[in-house]
Amino acid sequence: MFSPLIDELMSSLRCLPGVGPKSAQRMALYLLERDREGAARLASCLDKAVEGVGHCSRCRTLTEQPVCGICNNSRRDDSLLCVVETPADVLAMESAGTFQGKYFILMGHLSPIDGIGPADIGLDVLLSRLQAGNVEELILATNPTVEGEATAHYIADQAKAQNVKVSRIAHGVPLGGELEYIDGGTLAHALSSRRQI
Amino acid sequence: MFSPLIDELMSSLRCLPGVGPKSAQRMALYLLERDREGAARLASCLDKAVEGVGHCSRCRTLTEQPVCGICNNSRRDDSLLCVVETPADVLAMESAGTFQGKYFILMGHLSPIDGIGPADIGLDVLLSRLQAGNVEELILATNPTVEGEATAHYIADQAKAQNVKVSRIAHGVPLGGELEYIDGGTLAHALSSRRQI
Ligand SMILES: [Zn+2]
Ligand SMILES: [Zn+2]
Secondary structure, eight states, X not given: XXXXXXXXXXXXXXXXXXXXXXXXXXXXXXXXXXXXXXXXXXXXXXXXXXXXXXEOTTTOOEESSSSOHHHXXXXXXXXXXXXXXXXXXXXXXXXXXXXXXXXXXXXXXXBGGGTBOGGGGTHHHHHHHHHTTOOOEEEEOOOSSHHHHHHHHHHHXXXXXXXXXXXXXXXXXXXXXXXXXXXXXXXXXXXHTOOOO | OOOHHHHHHHHXXXXXXXXXXXXXXXXXXXXXXXXXXXXXXXXXXXXXXXXXXXXXXXXXXXXXXXXXXXXXXXXXXXXXEEEESSHHHHHHHHHHOOOOSEEEEOSSOOBGGGTBOGGGGTHHHHHHHHXXXXXXXEEEOOOSSXXXXXXXXXXXXXXXXXXXXXXXXXXXXXXXXXXXXXXHHHHXXXXXXXXXX
């Protein structure tokens, strides 16, 4: 409908999650009509990030540095290692503001159906880190999904074989959550995980 | 929070309309984790569009061609000229599928407060087109907003001085619209524009 360069821009914007044809059209026209500077800056940032961003050699998170800022932070406790699925999970954990250890980011979870095995989520790297002997407690914070639980169990077995203490973050009713809006699975878990007070 | 290249990518994604900090974060991580090819293609399309896309010399719409496809289409009627505010409006009109004339795109509307005067919306170009004498009817399809109406009135006065027939598209209750959900202003307009049947 529009000229080729504009049509191609619209179609390429669809690679962004949550952007359908209507939003892509609105974005393309907005950028061309009103913010070409922003568009050029976005293009350059995309190029630089695609080119430069790799994985931290210690924790596997996304970073353009050989070792990321958290791994490099000597004020953080090396003996506590928290395993999460994605870099966004690190951000969520950090927003809690109470964890002072380090992270290991799987960049996914075990998924045999999709051909994602232990090596694909860096478990060889994690294992050699546990074998090095500095980690005293491994905290498993994978998602409470079928795949996340399976991944946590698999990692727990490996870590216990190395005599590392393993824990799993608690799951249950969120603080401030109203029981009537919580799903049954969560409630069943909260009930079976009840603690005497 | 993330490394500089990732933080900059997140902030540059905010130039997209409707993208807040949370979506920008989700988009950046998604692209880096799962679609670097799409990200590279988007960067290249942005660059090419910013570099190549200008305005049609006849109708002012966005295009990388000197004259756009619609202006160049000799099967369309040159004597009917429809004035709209944006390229997206052309798309909306075309989706109606009944207009066979040509367009003139203002790329905005008169807005004295923002310093947008007649020359900024191409009225000099439009006037010389009317003076050339091929246009028999000028159809004003600016938005039914205060600025759109003011712009339509201004253009109507100029066109009438050139002895060109001027019309305004009808406004009222949309087909399939239920009266109880239509705003009062639209209903008042629909009432005062009633036609005898
Ligand atoms: Zn790291
Ligand atoms: Zn044109």
